[in-house]
Amino acid sequence: MKPSLWEETDQTRLTVLNAAQNFVVIAGVCFILVNLLKAQWLLAGLEIVTVIFTLVFACVTRRSSNTSLGISHRWIISWLALVFGCIAVGLSYAGAFRANQFVWVMQIPMLSYLLLGKTRGTQLTSVAASICMLTFALTNKQPSSLEYFASLANMGMALGITWALSYLYEAKREEAIQQLQEQAARDPLTGLHNRLHLESIFQQLSRYPMNKHRLVLMLIDIDWFKAINDQYGHDIGDEVLVKVAEMLQRHTRNTDWLFRVGGEEFCIILPSTPKAEACVLAEQLRKAQAQEVMTTSQGTLETTISIGLACWPTEGKKLETLYRRADQRLYQAKRSGRNQVISQEDNTSSESTSSESTAQENTLKRNTREDDNREQSKPGL
Numbered sequence: 001m002k003p004s005l006w007e008e009t010d011q012t013r014l015t016v017l018n019a020a021q022n023f024v025v026i027a028g029v030c031f032i033l034v035n036l037l038k039a040q041w042l043l044a045g046l047e048i049v050t051v052i053f054t055l056v057f058a059c060v061t062r063r064s065s066n067t068s069l070g071i072s073h074r075w076i077i078s079w080l081a082l083v084f085g086c087i088a089v090g091l092s093y094a095g096a097f098r099a100n101q102f103v104w105v106m107q108i109p110m111l112s113y114l115l116l117g118k119t120r121g122t123q124l125t126s127v128a129a130s131i132c133m134l135t136f137a138l139t140n141k142q143p144s145s146l147e148y149f150a151s152l153a154n155m156g157m158a159l160g161i162t163w164a165l166s167y168l169y170e171a172k173r174e175e176a177i178q179q180l181q182e183q184a185a186r187d188p189l190t191g192l193h194n195r196l197h198l199e200s201i202f203q204q205l206s207r208y209p210m211n212k213h214r215l216v217l218m219l220i221d222i223d224w225f226k227a228i229n230d231q232y233g234h235d236i237g238d239e240v241l242v243k244v245a246e247m248l249q250r251h252t253r254n255t256d257w258l259f260r261v262g263g264e265e266f267c268i269i270l271p272s273t274p275k276a277e278a279c280v281l282a283e284q285l286r287k288a289q290a291q292e293v294m295t296t297s298q299g300t301l302e303t304t305i306s307i308g309l310a311c312w313p314t315e316g317k318k319l320e321t322l323y324r325r326a327d328q329r330l331y332q333a334k335r336s337g338r339n340q341v342i343s344q345e346d347n348t349s350s351e352s353t354s355s356e357s358t359a360q361e362n363t364l365k366r367n368t369r370e371d372d373n374r375e376q377s378k379p380g381l
């Protein structure tokens with residue numbers, strides 16, 4: 001099971017659904033009165049059931065979240081089946097007005113695609129449109145007349161065009177949404193995930209039973225990166241970032257989650273991984289980077305990385321705590337000379353560190369790092 005980057009949130013579908021529900025209730029009541037007066041009991045009965053179902057469904061929809069559809073597709077399919085059932089039965093009752101009545105059939109593809117998406121929309125439209133076309137064809141009183149074939153062809157073509165346009169609209173909409181979501185979740189430079197989804201991916205992974213006690217968060221920071229930028233320019237710095245990201249991807253599994261969480265800082269979430277195994281991987285990453293001679297547009301460059309890691313849930317139950325723990329270890333790796341992996345501190349601090357002391361710690365950390373930078377040697381081309 002793979003966590004999804006975006007939970008199902010779709011304001012457009014929710015808006016269409018609310019509008020369609022309102023319309024079905026208002027129009028439904030009018031049609032019920034007309035059909036009762038005309039003694040069309042089957043149709044009136046079906047419309048009563050549809051309006052009651054719509055009211056219940058509207059309550060369910062409004063109780064779910066404001067931004068998420070949050071309702072199972074079964075609800076929508078059942079509701080649309082009732083509405084389309086009314087259209088089909090109405091068509092069989094229409095007599096001389098059958099052609100006028102067919103305008104309602106045109107709503108089938110539009111509603112199906114807007115509310116159910118490309119795949120389910122196609123399935124429901126195929127079934128509902130076929131039933132309506134058959135009803136239209138079979139209930140005609142003059143099946144051999146030219147008029148009959150002309151109206152059948154007209155209806156079929158008009159329905160086909162509405163269907164095709166609805167399909168194209170939904171297919172393009174889904175494609176555009178997918179592209180936008182992909183872009184929003186990725187760091188444009190390295191192609192890795194950005195930190196936008198770190199929390200949600202962590203939450204989903206920690207819910208999977210197979211990851212119980214076996215999830216590791218690793219923070220990786222390029223050593224002396226500021227010096228690389230200062231000496232060789234931002235473009236070379238960018239090339240280094242890309243090369244390090246590529247190295248991380250080469251050494252990790254498809255199931256691992258790689259993020260670029262800051263300027264020259266990366267994070268890896270390793271699902272189903274015991275800490276000992278994660279330490280071995282971290283050491284492999286450190287060695288691989290130390291041994292790699294990177295070819296940049298200005299020549300070759302060698303650089304190293306420092307790594308801090310922490311294990312969930314033993315070393316932090318919440319992402320915030322786990323991240324802080326890994327960051328403390330990363331900082332320790334930097335202070336101990338860089339090009340190191342630290343997986344546990346000398347004096348393990350308590351998980352309930354107050355935010356104030358953490359803030360002080362971070363300030364201290366930044367100052368110490370700046371001092372360290374001035375003192376120590378820097379990488380060279």
Ligand SMILES: Nc1nc2c(ncn2[C@@H]2O[C@H](COP(=O)(O)OP(=O)(O)OP(=O)(O)O)[C@@H](O)[C@H]2O)c(=O)[nH]1
Nearest residue numbers: 222223224225226227229234237238263264334369
């Ligand atoms: N080229 C490039 N540089 C970036 C980017 N984002 C942040 N930086 C730079 O990354 C540098 C980070 O420097 P520091 O946080 O001092 O870290 P450092 O020099 O690696 O020092 P240590 O981490 O202590 O080894 C800063 O100079 C930022 O300007 C980016 O996207 N591209």
